[in-house]
Amino acid sequence: MRKTCLDMVYQLAKQDERIFFIGSDPGVDTLKQFKKEMPERFIIEGVSEANLVSVAAGLALEGKIVYANTIATFLSRRCFEQIVLDAGLHKTNVRLIANGGGLVYAPLGPTHLAIDDLAILRAVPNMTIVAVADADEMRRLMPQTVDYPGPIYIRLAKGFDPIVTNDDAPFQIGKAIVRGQGRDALIITTGITLRLALEAVGNLKEDGLDATILHMHTVKPFDREALLKHAKDIPIIISVEEHNVIGGLGSAVAEAIAEANFEQPKKFKRIGIQDVFPDRYGSQDSLMEYLGISPEAIVQSIRHLRLSKKPIAELPEYEVFKQ
Amino acid sequence: MNDFKDSKIGLDDRSKHLREMIIKTLQAGRRGHVGASFSLVEILRVLYDDILKYDAKNPKWPERDRCILSKGHGCIALYVLLAEKGFIAEEELWKFCKSDGILGGHPEHKVPGVEASTGSLGHGLSIGVGMAINAKFEKADHRVFVVVGDGECNEGSVWEAALCAAKHKLDNLTVIVDYNKHQSYGSTFEVLDMEPFADKWKAFGFSVREVDGHNVAQLKKALKDVPYEAGKPTAIVCHTVKGKGVGIAEHNMQWHHKSKISDEDIESLLEGLKEYAHA
Numbered sequence: 001m002r003k004t005c006l007d008m009v010y011q012l013a014k015q016d017e018r019i020f021f022i023g024s025d026p027g028v029d030t031l032k033q034f035k036k037e038m039p040e041r042f043i044i045e046g047v048s049e050a051n052l053v054s055v056a057a058g059l060a061l062e063g064k065i066v067y068a069n070t071i072a073t074f075l076s077r078r079c080f081e082q083i084v085l086d087a088g089l090h091k092t093n094v095r096l097i098a099n100g101g102g103l104v105y106a107p108l109g110p111t112h113l114a115i116d117d118l119a120i121l122r123a124v125p126n127m128t129i130v131a132v133a134d135a136d137e138m139r140r141l142m143p144q145t146v147d148y149p150g151p152i153y154i155r156l157a158k159g160f161d162p163i164v165t166n167d168d169a170p171f172q173i174g175k176a177i178v179r180g181q182g183r184d185a186l187i188i189t190t191g192i193t194l195r196l197a198l199e200a201v202g203n204l205k206e207d208g209l210d211a212t213i214l215h216m217h218t219v220k221p222f223d224r225e226a227l228l229k230h231a232k233d234i235p236i237i238i239s240v241e242e243h244n245v246i247g248g249l250g251s252a253v254a255e256a257i258a259e260a261n262f263e264q265p266k267k268f269k270r271i272g273i274q275d276v277f278p279d280r281y282g283s284q285d286s287l288m289e290y291l292g293i294s295p296e297a298i299v300q301s302i303r304h305l306r307l308s309k310k311p312i313a314e315l316p317e318y319e320v321f322k323q
Numbered sequence: 324m325n326d327f328k329d330s331k332i333g334l335d336d337r338s339k340h341l342r343e344m345i346i347k348t349l350q351a352g353r354r355g356h357v358g359a360s361f362s363l364v365e366i367l368r369v370l371y372d373d374i375l376k377y378d379a380k381n382p383k384w385p386e387r388d389r390c391i392l393s394k395g396h397g398c399i400a401l402y403v404l405l406a407e408k409g410f411i412a413e414e415e416l417w418k419f420c421k422s423d424g425i426l427g428g429h430p431e432h433k434v435p436g437v438e439a440s441t442g443s444l445g446h447g448l449s450i451g452v453g454m455a456i457n458a459k460f461e462k463a464d465h466r467v468f469v470v471v472g473d474g475e476c477n478e479g480s481v482w483e484a485a486l487c488a489a490k491h492k493l494d495n496l497t498v499i500v501d502y503n504k505h506q507s508y509g510s511t512f513e514v515l516d517m518e519p520f521a522d523k524w525k526a527f528g529f530s531v532r533e534v535d536g537h538n539v540a541q542l543k544k545a546l547k548d549v550p551y552e553a554g555k556p557t558a559i560v561c562h563t564v565k566g567k568g569v570g571i572a573e574h575n576m577q578w579h580h581k582s583k584i585s586d587e588d589i590e591s592l593l594e595g596l597k598e599y600a601h602a
Binding site: 043 | 446452453454455456
């Protein structure tokens with residue numbers, strides 16, 4: 001997905017002279033071909049993210065479309081004010097390509113784990129946040145980022161992520177993609193958690209349960225309409241994100257459901273990082289599983305919500321999220 | 324550089340008139356950054372009278388020079404000039420900080436003539452670097468001027484931007500430092516000393532001059548001469564006096580920012596300005 005994203009930046013730049021690339025201190029040979037063919041539009045700024053975002057905004061104020069790339073934590077945390085003011089307030093066409101969203105950099109420890117980027121950036125007016133599920137979906141996204149108004153945060157997964165999307169439904173920034181027609185549970189995903197949900201849906205079938213997945217590749221603007229349309233008749237709603245449960249996808253879902261004032265109450269669970277700094281290394285997959293972000297956790301949550309009238313936190317036998 | 328430390332230069336009619344307009348704007352809003360606006364007057368006056376290319380009736384004219392007031396809290400001095408030059412109606416000055424006005428306590432890019440919203444320090448130079456890179460890319464003749472404060476230069480992002488400007492050989496970019504030697508809490512020498520200030524800019528790859536920031540002739544010459552060296556960005560360190568032009572406000576931190584400005588305050592500012600030495 002990361003390679004596809006950068007390849008697309010190169011392809012798009014070849015066709016559109018407005019496109020610039022700015023990196024901080026990326027891996028050697030990043031976009032080598034871009035640099036060779038369009039050196040005047042290829043800028044490496046060094047380890048100075050605050051400057052990088054504002055320079056990108058300055059170029060964008062002059063009509064350029066600027067793809068700025070570094071590691072997700074540095075891009076969302078270090079230069080937050082530059083993002084709020086120079087990208088957000090000015091509504092500049094800056095595209096923040098964030099390497100290693102979520103737990104991708106598991107072996108590198110908590111300084112490199114982007115577990116709060118969605119929450120941080122959701123709070124910025126004018127910001128669009130996209131987390132696609134695989135390289136194919138990235139290919140569908142990128143052409144739409146060229147003329148989309150205002151700043152966009154593009155959350156990248158690890159790379160070589162299994163392909164789980166298809167082009168049955170048209171891809172459009174801001175529009176959720178529906179998978180399945182199950183009426184027992186509604187599973188909301190973003191980024192690579194679509195893969196986990198698809199696996200969970202398969203496992204649920206053993207229980208005779210069928211779920212619908214709503215893939216929110218765009219976390220903001222949030223497709224409230226699609227959520228409420230599907231949530232209306234489905235009693236159990238689960239959100240799954242590779243992110244703190246505070247402020248990200250689960251919060252967006254909770255806000256929409258709470259304000260919908262459904263006549264029939266909903267059972268709801270946010271699957272994600274339970275407001276802790278991950279304290280293990282390993283791989284992205286092993287860390288997700290350790291933190292309770294897995295197909296198994298989705299299945300267990302749905303089973304428990306079906307059986308219980310109590311809030312899930314009050315169920316003593318429920319172990320999946322305990323560490 | 325200590326020759327510049329206490330500019331005793333008097334003010335001509337135009338400088339006094341601009342300060343009078345600033346005082347009237349302060350009166351309308353009953354608040355504002357007083358000292359920071361007064362130290363800027365000659366810098367902005369020379370830019371808008373003699374240096375910048377612009378078309379007030381077409382503020383987005385592509386060939387205009389870009390001017391960013393990165394120390395956004397000095398905005399009243401900018402607003403007065405934008406009104407005088409016809410970017411905005413003078414009536415807007417009398418709605419300063421009011422709910423039905425367009426001029427707030429920091430400049431916003433929605434205001435004609437304002438290139439970038441500033442107010443949080445340490446952003447303007449990087450934005451200006453982006454604009455200067457673009458001008459080079461477009462092979463355009465327009466230039467970029469960024470006015471920064473001395474306290475603002477405490478921000479690390481200013482120096483990130485400085486490194487970047489030198490790297491890109493942006494001789495179309497000029498940084499103008501309003502070195503009034505005071506920040507909100509006190510003297511810059513006590514809060515966070517930037518000395519040797521001019522040498523820092525040199526070390527970061529700029530071609531540097533120092534001027535008396537209230538001496539119109541010196542400012543004009545320094546700004547007309549840019550760039551001083553091909554392939555290098557320019558820094559002009561302007562030695563100024565915080566509150567310049569009104570005795571009670573000069574070097575007086577009580578006048579850095581004032582709210583609840585009374586008619587008596589206004590009277591004493593106008594009186595002080597009237598009595599100030601004439602150039």
